[in-house]
Amino acid sequence: MNRVPMTVEGAESLRAELNNLKKVERPAVVQAIAEAREHGDLKENAEYHAAREKQGFIEGRIQEIEAKLSHAQVIDVKAIEPSDRVIFGTTVTIIHMETDEEVTYKIVGDDEADVKQKKISVNSPIARALIGKEVGDVVEVHTPSGAVEYEIDSVEHL
Known part of the structure; x- marks a missing residue:
């Protein structure tokens, strides 16, 4: 199962x-x-x-x-020793490399995802690109309008 x-x-x-x-x-x-x-x-x-x-x-x-x-x-991400690595449950702030726009997402399960509340599914393209990366890393996210680069600014265990 x-x-x-x-x-x-x-x-x-x-x-x-x-x-x-x-x-x-x-x-x-x-x-x-x-x-x-x-x-x-x-x-x-x-x-x-x-x-x-x-x-x-x-x-x-x-x-x-x-x-x-x-x-x-x-x-329970709060029970996991905080680090700069993006894992399930962390709250990640990323910066759009071209526009400098900053956005914060919490990586959650499929049933919990709600973009209005800034909760994205662990299976979403952004979360898949972020998981396993660390603060300072630049990730490429493939969107319908093309590839977008983001820098990971912070990872929080909230």
Whole structure:
């Protein structure tokens, strides 16, 4: 079985969602189905069908999260001795060699990636170029618009 890297925060977020689905959403939809059943004829009962559809979504999401957590290799980057080397979970500041534009990304698992929050997947082209490199190294990232060079400015274990 392949282990999938995940940060501590990512695992906690999934556990919180799972807890909410099991303790809040699932009982609420079961209650909605019971109430809709009381309205009689189920063939033409929109509330019943909507509640059953929502129940299917909730159960599917519960299974999906449980599977992700069972395959997760949770990595606590704060517990790893800090160094200048880029590894999974580190927060990396890079400088665009042509524009001097500075950008900071945290390297996370696929499910945690969110560019708006500056979290990039370990499997993204930028992260793949950065992993294993050190502060001061220049890396070439292949983008749809061509190759771009970045210098690694800092690596933090946050």
